[in-house]
Amino acid sequence: MPSDKPIIPVILAGGSGTRLWPLSIKQKPKQFLNLADKELSLFQQTLLRAQNISGSYPPIIVTHHRYRFLVAEQVVQLNVKARILLEPCSRGTAPAITLAAYEALTLADNPWLLVLPSDHYLKSTDSFDTAVSKVIKDNRAESVLVTLGVEPTSAEPGFGYINCAGKAEGGTGLLPVTGFTEKPAKPQAERYLQAGGYYWNSGINLYKAGVFLDEVQHLCPAVYDACRNAYQKLESDLDFLRVPIADYQESPVLSVDKGILEKSSRLMMAKLDAGWSDIGSWKANWEIAHKDNGQNVCLGNIQHVDCLNSLLRSDSRQIAVLGLKNIIVVDTADITLIADKSRSQDVSLFTDFVQGGTDTERVLRPWGSRNVLYSAHGYQVNQLTVKQGQKITLHMHRQRSEHWIILNGSAHVNCETDEYFLEKGNSIVIPAGCSHSLENCGNAQLEVLEMQIGDYLGDDDTIRQ
Structure with missing residues (x-):
């Protein structure tokens, strides 16, 4: 879906998620893994979606320097072009996108930025392209910040919620946002689902680079100044772009949601109906994968008898499971996780212990x-x-x-x-x-x-x- 208006995707690939532990670890977080039954990593799937939209403009990938070779290797595997911008330290998504906005302005005249988390899954690329195209064609979007919201199908306490209450009936265009709620308690999420007008926050944003930088300067000048100073000293290093740590670490640690979007008077939402999932738990992984007749997802060397509604994964050893229902079994070289599927959001409770205990x-x-x-x-x-x-x-x-x-x-x-x-x-x-x-x-x-x-x-x- 290349547009006549320049669109430069910004892929955020620096996170070190722990909710898919023990497979997702600090050295190789979930965006670089092949999850469910997919042949490409989540990062690679995101990169292909980005390339389909951007046309001749290379996506800008922002990642922590510790992941530079992981990123470069997976880019080469797809034989695509990208600009890899390295963060010398983690400061959150607001500084990361600000750096990318400065880089985008060197590639095109005030281009659109399509900000994409690299660890999410979309079932329908065509529906995603359509949602982005509608925003680009809406003249109101030229001067605002747009976030894409997903109509909720269940009361998920692990998601962020966008409130467009009273504004969502009828059209499919841009909706004014009246509030955000990050990871509400289960009863509150259930009230949102019953009330209507609330959407899951997909984390996908779309706005002009200049509009975004104006809002950063207005709402968080410390981020704006630190990123501007760091970008002015940008250096090329092999296939990477680096900024100095001395300037970049002067930025406060800040997410784009908390620091910019929630405070902005220029925020609007567009609906996304593309089978979105943040794959934020093993239960979510089970939901998107192919299942056998017993509704089991079996990945790797698995033997099971009389099991139902379970996710069973082994990356090496043969695993035998008998007569269990609604369980998660994930076996790696270092450790085996066995959990009730309903508790899969809680596996991060183990990460501090295991990251200190593994030998590899x-x-x-x-x-x-x-x-x-x-x-x-x-x-x-x-x-x-x-x-x-x-x-x-x-x-x-x-x-x-x-x-x-x-x-x-x-x-x-x-x-x-x-x-x-x-x-x-x-x-x-x-x-x-x-x-x-x-x-x-x-x-x-x-x-x-x-x-x-x-x-x-x-x-x-x-x-x-």
Whole structure:
């Protein structure tokens, strides 16, 4: 649905959601996961929707710098173009969108911004395109902030609610907003459902970049000033755009809903009827996925007998479930969650405990990934995965040695002036202070078991050469 009016999607991909724990964790939150029975991650689905609307304008992706390689990898998988804007620290959605607005103004003359959370699901792309098109064609939208609302089908206490009471009958155009309520208690949500005129807040916004920046300057000048100062020092770094932390962290931490939309006198709502879900719980995941005759969602290596209305997922091991109803079973390499489906909103109660207790942590790098298998005082065991044709470039460590064992593939290692070609089962010791590199020179992924030994093992002991 490319429009003759410039539309630049802004995809917010920096959140670290915990409601789909233990699959969604800080290192890889839910927007980067393939959920339900979908082949693409939520982020990738959002990116394709954005590309369908924007035409020749690349979407602007705003994410935390810790997710930069996750984002870049999933963009490359789709073979699309995007501008990846990195936040050096988390300040909330209001500063993130403000940065994106400045970037959008360099691409087009006062374009429309279509702000999209990257962790939501839409069943109908056509209905979404239609809703956006209606807003763009409404002349009133040129000077206001528009948020898309979803007519509620149940009293969900986990959602935000937009109040258009008394204004919603009849037309399908823009509706004045009279209030917001964030995550009301169940009885209050039930009253909203009975009263009518209340809509779920989809988190999808649409407005002109200049109009949005005017409202930020008026309603929250501290955000406006910090983001303006940070953007003026924008730098390119490989495929990324970076702003300095010293300026950006001067912005208060603020959501766009609380800081801008709820305070604005220029806010209106348009209806969205596209099968929206924020997939904010395992129950919501169950609702959108394909089900068997017993209304079970089975993902992975699952065997079940006499089970009903359940979500059963395993990413590795075989799971056997017998005679259970309305349950959630999610099995990962580190932990297994078993919960009553009606309590799936409460799994975040466990996240502080488990994030501190797990032994594994996968970190993406341009050349592949590093998985921390075990860490203790004085040593750490990692599994390195180097993609075909990729290389860990020349570097050294002053305070640690490294022992490499080739688990799979072929490696070309440089260590000072010496050169080695290693195959599966070979090993090498890299002494502290020795310049070295590691290259995948084979036709398959290179898997390396790495043991680091030293008094200090921090990443800032890596000296690039």
